[in-house]
Amino acid sequence: MIALQADHRRRPATVEEIVDSFLHIHNIPGAVLAYGPWRADPKIVAFGVSDPIQNTPMQPDQSFRLASLTKPIAARALIKAEERGQFDLERPIAELANLPPPFDPRSSQVTARQLLAHTGGVDKNVSYDPIFAPERLGLDLSASCPEVAQTVWETMPLDHAPNRKTAYSNVGFCLLSNLITSTPGMTVEHALQQVADIHLEGAVGPNWEFGIDGWTRVLDSEAEQNWLLGLGIAGGAIGTAEAIWSFASVPQPHFEATATHDENIDFYASGWHVWPEENGQHLTHWGGLQGIFTAIFRFSDGETIVILFNASPVDRGSAFASLHNAFYENNNVKR
Numbered sequence: 140m141i142a143l144q145a146d147h148r149r150r151p152a153t154v155e156e157i158v159d160s161f162l163h164i165h166n167i168p169g170a171v172l173a174y175g176p177w178r179a180d181p182k183i184v185a186f187g188v189s190d191p192i193q194n195t196p197m198q199p200d201q202s203f204r205l206a207s208l209t210k211p212i213a214a215r216a217l218i219k220a221e222e223r224g225q226f227d228l229e230r231p232i233a234e235l236a237n238l239p240p241p242f243d244p245r246s247s248q249v250t251a252r253q254l255l256a257h258t259g260g261v262d263k264n265v266s267y268d269p270i271f272a273p274e275r276l277g278l279d280l281s282a283s284c285p286e287v288a289q290t291v292w293e294t295m296p297l298d299h300a301p302n303r304k305t306a307y308s309n310v311g312f313c314l315l316s317n318l319i320t321s322t323p324g325m326t327v328e329h330a331l332q333q334v335a336d337i338h339l340e341g342a343v344g345p346n347w348e349f350g351i352d353g354w355t356r357v358l359d360s361e362a363e364q365n366w367l368l369g370l371g372i373a374g375g376a377i378g379t380a381e382a383i384w385s386f387a388s389v390p391q392p393h394f395e396a397t398a399t400h401d402e403n404i405d406f407y408a409s410g411w412h413v414w415p416e417e418n419g420q421h422l423t424h425w426g427g428l429q430g431i432f433t434a435i436f437r438f439s440d441g442e443t444i445v446i447l448f449n450a451s452p453v454d455r456g457s458a459f460a461s462l463h464n465a466f467y468e469n470n471n472v473k474r
Contacts, residue, residue, distance in 0.1 A: 151465065152469075153469070154172070154174050154444060154466065154469060155172065155184055157462070157465045157466060157469065158170060158172050158184075158186060158446055159186060161458075161461070161462060161465075162186055162187055162448075165450075165452040165453075165458060166349055166450075167187070167432070167448050167449070167450040167451075167452070168187050168188050168189075168190075168191040168347055168354070168449060168450055169185070169186055169187035169188045169189055169191075169197035169448070169449045169450075170185075170186045170187065170197070170446055170447060170448040170449065171183065171184070171185050171186070171197060171198075171199055171201055171203070171379070171380040171446070171447050172184045172185075172186065172380060172444070172445070172446050173380035173381050173383070173384035173444075173445045173446075174384070174442070174443065174444040174445070175384075175388075175442070175443065176388075176440070176441045176442050176443075177388045177389070177390065177441035177443065178441075181381060181384045181385075181388070181443075183199040183200075183380060183381055184199065185197040185198055185199040185201070189201060189344050189345065189449065190345060191347060191354045192353075192354055197449075199380075199381075200379055200381070201344045201379065202341065202342060202343045202344060202377050202378060202379055203343065203344055203377070203378070203379070203380075203431075203433065203447035203448075203449065204343055204346065204358070204367060204376075204377060204428070204431050204433075205337065205374070205376045205377065205378055205383070205426060205433050205447070206374045206426025206427055206428050206431045206432075206433050207309075207373070207374050207424065207425065207426030207427070207433075208376070208383060208424055208425070208426045208433045208434075208435060209331070209337075209370070209371075209372055209373065209374050209375060209376040209426070210312055210372070210373065210374070210410045210424065210426075211386075211387070211409070211410035211411050211424050211435070212331055212334060212335045212337060212376065212383075212386055212410075213312065213315065213330070213331060213372035213373075213410065214255045214409045214410025214411070215334045215335075215386075215409070215410070216319075216330040216331055216333050216334050216372075217251070217255065217315065217318065217319070217330075218255075218409060219333060219334060220322070220325070220330065220333075225322055225325075226251070226318065226322065228250065228251040228252040228255070229250055229251075229252055230250060230251065231247060231248055231249060231250055231251075232249055232250065232251045232254060232259075232314055232315070232317075232318065233246065233247050233249070235251055235318050235321070236314065236315075236317035236318045236321050237317075237321055238289065238292060238314075238317065239289075239292070239293060240293075241292050241293065242292070242293055242294050242295055242296060243260075243295070243296040243297045245260065245297050245300055245301060246260070246292060246297060246301075248301050249297075249301045250301075251315060251318055253301055253302055253311075253397070254308075254311040254312065254314055254315050255315070255407075255408070255409050255410055256305070256397035256398070256406070256407050256408050256409070257305055257306055257307050257308050257311060257397075257407040258301065258302050258303070258304065258305055258306075258397050258398045258401075258407075259297075259301055259308060259311045259314075260297035260298060260299045260300060260301045260303070260304075260306075261291070261297060261298055261306065261308040261310045261311055262298035262299055262304070262306035262308070263306070263307070263308065263309075264306065265298035265299070265306075266295070266298050268309055268310070269287050269288075269290070269291050269295075269310060270284060270287055270309040270310065270313065270370070270373065271309075273287050276290045276291065276294065277290075278290060280362060280363075280365075280366045281362075281365065281366075281369075282369070283369035283371065284309070284312075284313035284316060284369055284370045284371045284372075284373050284374075284375070285313050285314070285316040285317055285320070285371065287310070287313060288310045288311075288313030288314045288316070288317075289314075289317070291310050292314065302397075302398060302399055303398060303399060303400045303401075304398050304400060304401055305397065305398045305401045305406050305407055307407070309373045309374070312372055312373040313371070313372075313373050315372060316371050316372050316373070319372065327339065327371050327372055328340075330372075331372070331376060334386060335378065335382060335383070335385070335386040336378065336379075336382040336385070336386075337376045337377060337378035337382060337383075338376065338377050338378070339368055339371070339375050339376060339377065340368060340377070341377055343377050344449055345359065345449065346358050346359075346429075346430030346431055346449055346450065347430055347449055347450040348429060348430050348450060348451075349450070356430075357429050357430035358428065358429060358430050358431070367428075374426060374428070379447075380445045380446070380447050383433075383435065383445045383447070384443055384445045387422075387435045387437050387443050387445060388437065388441070388443040390441070391409075391411070391422060391437070393419070393420060394406075394408035394409065394411070394413045394420060395408070410424070411423070411424060412424055416439055418439065419439035420439060421436070421437060421438045421439045421467070421470075422435075422436075422437040423435060423436050423437070423463060425455070425459045427451050427452075427455035427459075428451070429451060430449070430450055430451055431448075431451055432448040432450070432451040432452060432455060432458070433446070433447050433448065434446050434459060434462060436462075436463065436466050436467075438466075438467075438470045440470070442470055444466055446462075
């Protein structure tokens with residue numbers, strides 16, 4: 140009995156044990172994990188069920204809504220387009236995307252690269268996130284991400300001067316959508332597919348929420364599906380864990396801090412959350428909406444972990460932090 144209790148209480152020791160423990164702690168019915176080092180085939184593991192009512196087993200090739208995991212994919216697509224000479228990301232987004240005069244004159248100086256690094260001056264913690272409250276702009280859920288962003292551009296002041304502070308911004312990435320669609324011959328989906336096997340429309344597994352009546356499907360109505368599609372490069376893509384692993388496992392450059400007055404040790408660059416280490420950097424990103432939770436971890440030794448869940452923890456930020464800490468410790472132990 141003592142031995143069994145000790146084994147039950149021990150900390151998860153492998154990537155798969157960490158994910159399995161996370162599912163139980165946060166009451167999530169299922170997930171797909173892809174993990175492994177660069178230049179090797181990833182291990183793909185399906186956990187739990189795709190449908191907790193029908194008890195349908197999760198399949199390793201199930202497609203998921205990616206939410207904000209779309210952002211680093213979109214960032215790489217824009218950087219690749221810059222490398223092809225299609226535009227210069229150091230130029231102001233107002234010039235590149237032919238935007239109208241902004242409400243705040245400082246917005247005219249915001250560059251596309253600053254938007255990729257979340258240093259464009261929009262801060263949801265100071266004002267609010269218009270992507271999730273379009274009614275405050277006189278819009279509704281039928282308004283696309285770029286439409287909401289352009290309305291913000293024309294009607295709201297910046298929360299900070301450009302390039303002074305890192306502040307995660309959905310609006311900033313929505314403005315970058317205009318850069319893609321204003322480029323001749325480029326669509327959002329085509330741009331994303333240049334760098335990852337993902338889509339904006341297509342079959343996708345159900346998302347769930349647990350309440351007093353048990354499990355219910357969420358984000359399932361036509362209006363909600365259209366709203367998710369309208370998120371575009373800020374969060375609208377669909378893909379499998381293996382496809383996201385293939386994208387994320389590719390080596391990335393060493394990133395430099397992006398905001399001149401940002402005192403945080405960690406920062407954003409080219410769509411990634413960058414975490415400096417003594418001998419390098421590791422990269423993360425996560426996405427979350429009602430019934431959706433997704434996460435990428437790429438460590439400095441090339442080990443890459445992607446997890447796509449079919450339900451969301453109550454506190455997504457804290458849940459991601461717990462996963463990050465567990466995987467980071469596990470990665471350091473393996474070294």
